[in-house]
Amino acid sequence: MRKKNGFTLIEVLAVVVIAGILFSIGAAMMQTTIMISRHDSFLATAHSLEEAARQYSYHHRIGKEETERVTYSELIGEGLIERVKDPYTGDLFEDDNTTFISFKNNEPLLICLKGYTHESCGDSNGEGLSFSLLSRERIVRME
Known part of the structure; x- marks a missing residue:
């Protein structure tokens, strides 16, 4: 009798498949x-910006009119946040990024967060998206 050593070609092929x-x-x-x-990181960035905008509003509310809108560059300039990293590209947002937060009664209400390849700004009007509506599904890829 012959002793069988190794595997047949069919057995090896089945394992590879x-x-x-x-x-x-x-x-x-x-x-x-x-x-x-990446989507979750983008949403976390939006909530960090919300908190920074709230601090901005509290700081500027004293003896002044209500804050209507604050931009990413204003938050950077005030030292309330450091430059944010885009989770999709790994690059830091430029200081002139067009991200903004809108207020109602000095409380952050809407955000338009614009990365290099994705954004979350609500409808096509670009007025912003309510913080309560932020979700993975609301993040769209820019063309």
Whole structure:
């Protein structure tokens, strides 16, 4: 009798095919997880800006009129936040970024957060999105 050593070509091929399928499923899940974390980071940035805007409003409210809108560059200039990193590109937002927060009764109400490739500004009118409506689904890719 002959002693059988090793695997047949069919067995090796089956293992390679199964490994390829598992790898492709894992890669797709990894991409989804990375995109979700980038969206969550973008939302966390929006909430950090909300808190900085609230501090800005409290500081400027004393003896002055109500604050209507504050920009990213004003928050930077006041030292209330440091430059923010865009989670999609890894680059820091420029000081002249057009992100803004709108107020009602000196309370932050709307945000228009603009990154390099994504934004969350509500409808096409660009007036801003209510902080209560911020979600992953409201982040859109800019063209």
